Structure formats: C-alpha cells, structure tokens
Amino acid sequence: MLKGKTILVGITGSVAAYKAVDLIRRLRDAGATVKAIMTDKSKNFITPLSVSLACGAPVAADMFEEPFSHIDGPAQADVFVVAPATANSIGKFAGGIADDLLSTSFLVFRGGFVLAPAMNWRMYEHPVVKKNLASLLSQGAVLVEPQRGTLACGEEGVGKMAGVDAIIEAIIAVVTPKDLSGEHILITAGPTREPIDPVRFFSNRSSGKMGYAFARVARRRGAVVTLVSGPTAISAPEGVDVVRVETASEMYSAVMGRIDTASIAVMTAAVSDFCVAEQRSEKADKADIALLKLDRTPDILAAVGALSRRPFTVGFAAETGARIERAERKLISKGADMIVFNDVLAEGAGFETDTNVVTIITRNADATCQKEYLPLSHKEAVASAIIDSIIARRA
Numbered sequence: 472m473l474k475g476k477t478i479l480v481g482i483t484g485s486v487a488a489y490k491a492v493d494l495i496r497r498l499r500d501a502g503a504t505v506k507a508i509m510t511d512k513s514k515n516f517i518t519p520l521s522v523s524l525a526c527g528a529p530v531a532a533d534m535f536e537e538p539f540s541h542i543d544g545p546a547q548a549d550v551f552v553v554a555p556a557t558a559n560s561i562g563k564f565a566g567g568i569a570d571d572l573l574s575t576s577f578l579v580f581r582g583g584f585v586l587a588p589a590m591n592w593r594m595y596e597h598p599v600v601k602k603n604l605a606s607l608l609s610q611g612a613v614l615v616e617p618q619r620g621t622l623a624c625g626e627e628g629v630g631k632m633a634g635v636d637a638i639i640e641a642i643i644a645v646v647t648p649k650d651l652s653g654e655h656i657l658i659t660a661g662p663t664r665e666p667i668d669p670v671r672f673f674s675n676r677s678s679g680k681m682g683y684a685f686a687r688v689a690r691r692r693g694a695v696v697t698l699v700s701g702p703t704a705i706s707a708p709e710g711v712d713v714v715r716v717e718t719a720s721e722m723y724s725a726v727m728g729r730i731d732t733a734s735i736a737v738m739t740a741a742v743s744d745f746c747v748a749e750q751r752s753e754k755a756d757k758a759d760i761a762l763l764k765l766d767r768t769p770d771i772l773a774a775v776g777a778l779s780r781r782p783f784t785v786g787f788a789a790e791t792g793a794r795i796e797r798a799e800r801k802l803i804s805k806g807a808d809m810i811v812f813n814d815v816l817a818e819g820a821g822f823e824t825d826t827n828v829v830t831i832i833t834r835n836a837d838a839t840c841q842k843e844y845l846p847l848s849h850k851e852a853v854a855s856a857i858i859d860s861i862i863a864r865r866a
C-alpha cells in the first residue's frame with residue numbers, strides 16, 4: 472500500500488526519537504521512499520547517522536545545507552509524519568512559526584500530515600498543548616494518540632508515543648482513497664467457543680486474521696466498521712468498533728442487533744456448527760463424554776440472508792480440498808450475494824497464515840455462478856480485491 476510513496480519523517484527532541492528508526496525501516500520494508508528531517512534538539516537523543524542508515528539517504532537538519540530544502544523536501548512527499556512530535560514542535564506548527572527546517576517544511580507541505588506526540592503526561596494534558604493539537608486537527612492533521620504507560624521520566628500517564636503499527640496504519644489510511652465513505656460494514660471474525668463445562672470448550676483453528684484484515688482495509692477506505700469478533704489474539708484495528716463475543720449464539724445476537732444499519736455484511740467468522748445441549752455447571756467426569764449431546768447453533772449467514780431488507784451479504788466458505796461446488800450451493804442456500812471460497816489445506820491459505828488463496832463466487836442474472844480466482848495474496852490484498860468486487864457488483 473505504500474509502494475511508490477514518498478514519506479517525509481520529522482524527528483523532534485523527545486526520548487522516543489530512537490523509535491523513529493524502526494518506523495523508517497518498516498516504511499521502507501513496505502515499499503516507501505523515506506526522507507527524514509531532524510530538529511537540532513533531536514540529535515541529543517539519536518544520531519543523524521543512525522537515521523540516515525535507516526533511510527538509505529542523508530538526513531536533512533539545516534535549512535541552509537544539503538540534501539534538500541524546505542521547498543523540494545515537502546514538494547516530493549505524499550505524507551508528512553512527525554514522530555515523535557514534541558510539545559514545542561506542535562506549538563510551532565499551530566502558531567505558524569518557521570524557524571527551522573522542520574517547521575518551515577510544515578508550512579510548505581500540502582498533503583496528509585500525521586502527528587505522533589510523545590511527552591510527559593502533564594505536558595500532554597496542558598490546555599495550551601490541547602489547544603494547539605485541536606487547531607492542527609481542525610485543519611486536517613491526523614493525530615496518532617499517545618498511549619498510557621510508564622513514561623521515560625518514571626511517571627505513569629498518557630504521553631508514550633503510539634506504537635509503530637498504529638503510526639503506519641495512520642499513514643496508510645491517509646494515502647488510501649475513501650471509496651467506502653458513507654458505508655457501514657459489519658464483519659464477523661475468528662472462531663467461536665462453545666463451553667462444555669466451566670473448564671472445557673470446543674472451538675476451531677480460525678485465527679481471525681482474514682476478518683481483522685478486512686476490518687482494517689474497510690476502515691482505511693472510509694467505511695464505518697463494526698467487527699464482531701470471537702476470541703482471537705489480534706489487537707483491535709484502529710478506529711473500528713470491536714464487539715467481543717464467545718459463543719455462536721452471542722455472535723448471532725451481536726450481529727442481528729446491529730445489522731439494521733449495515734450496508735455490507737461480511738461473515739468471515741468460523742462459527743461452530745454445534746454446541747453442547749446442556750452445559751454442565753461442574754467439571755464433567757471423563758466417563759460422561761459419551762453422554763454429551765450436541766445441538767445446532769444459529770446459522771448467522773442464513774439469518775442475515777433471509778432478512779427482507781438485508782445488506783449486501785458476503786459469506787466465507789472454508790473447505791478442505793477443492794470442493795468449490797459446495798461453496799456454490801452455499802451461495803444459493805444461504806441467500807448470500809457473494810461467497811468467498813478458500814481451501815484451507817492449500818499452500819499459503821487457511822487459518823493461521825497471513826496470506827490466502829480465494830475464489831469469489833457471485834450469481835449471474837441467469838442464476839449461473841460467476842467465479843473470480845484471486846492468486847495467493849496477503850489477506851489485506853484479498854480483502855481489498857473482495858471490496859472492489861462488491862463495489863463493482865453493486866454499481
């Protein structure tokens with residue numbers, strides 16, 4: 472998503488300055504060209520040599536010297552990110568002060584501007600800092616909120632610079648066209664857990680990666696996203712409303728309670744088909760295993776597909792083997808608009824991988840199925856291709 476983009480990274484005089492090196496490396500790994508500007512004070516925390524090695528290019532620090540000026544540096548950049556951003560530099564941006572290369576470049580730059588503040592919690596809480604930030608946000612700057620934690624000064628509070636993942640997510644969001652604005656996408660993800668007794672449950676191998684990737688991509692493209700998630704080890708995507716559930720029946724209620732406002736529903740969750748008919752209140756005896764009776768769980772996709780006013784409905788069909796005709800039948804039997812088939816045993820596909828190989832199945836006007844094969848791709852690229860296909864189908 473950052474291939475071919477040029478990112479200008481500003482580094483200011485905060486103890487978090489060393490984290491900029493990781494940010495720059497990760498941006499380059501993602502295919503971006505990175506140029507860096509350091510303030511004078513930042514050189515007390517990190518050397519220009521470390522930054523230039525990370526960038527693979529000399530760092531700019533002085534307005535009157537090479538490698539680039541306050542005019543051509545910003546002119547070539549798609550995104551300008553200041554990480555870490557000190558209270559001082561935030562104040563200068565908000566006040567229009569242009570007394571060094573960084574603050575002058577800010578006034579020249581036209582494009583997505585991202586700020587990742589880092590400072591002592593009392594500085595961050597100060598009304599002047601709040602006012603300066605509010606003023607920059609009202610002019611379109613994107614804030615990557617600092618986190619609560621133990622700060623470098625040893626105090627506890629909000630002021631720790633956001634993680635590199637969150638900063639990169641904000642940068643990607645800035646360069647992504649907002650072709651889903653006005654849409655509400657409801658996504659399910661992960662496995663469900665069906666309790667047997669207070670100690671045991673049965674579940675499946677779904678990691679939730681496909682649904683979370685979908686949520687991130689939909690959010691970046693401007694949608695309001697609700698993610699109904701079974702238990703996963705993945706952190707909540709930025710800007711997404713995450714509803715955590717455990718069982719299939721909880722997932723059903725969470726989906727049906729929110730479906731009215733959704734324009735698109737994407738069911739990636741691996742919902743358990745069975746639950747224990749009578750959950751034990753005490754740990755079951757081993758000998759009781761043969762007595763366990765199973766019930767069917769609610770069929771969430773079919774319930775959404777049967778609504779009289781339903782969103783564009785996408786189901787996922789995880790199969791073992793190339794049993795695509797089962798997925799085609801699912802498209803019809805569940806009343807879905809699209810089924811995404813994947814063979815979980817195929818190389819690079821399946822539950823715990825970051826990649827997937829899928830076939831998008833839709834219905835033609837003459838009731839035949841149309842299939843679109845996608846090659847092995849990262850789950851975010853798969854999500855993006857599915858969204859493109861949804862937009863094309865609805866056009």
Ligand SMILES: Cc1cc2nc3c(=O)[nH]c(=O)nc-3n(C[C@H](O)[C@H](O)[C@H](O)COP(=O)(O)O)c2cc1C
Nearest residue numbers: 483484485486510512513557558559560589590591
């Ligand atoms: C050890 C030390 C750590 C500092 N950490 C921060 C910080 O995290 N955030 C901040 O806003 N200022 C911090 N400061 C103060 C800034 O370095 C100071 O305001 C400076 O003028 C910022 O200049 P700059 O914005 O041009 O880089 C720190 C100062 C010292 C001595």
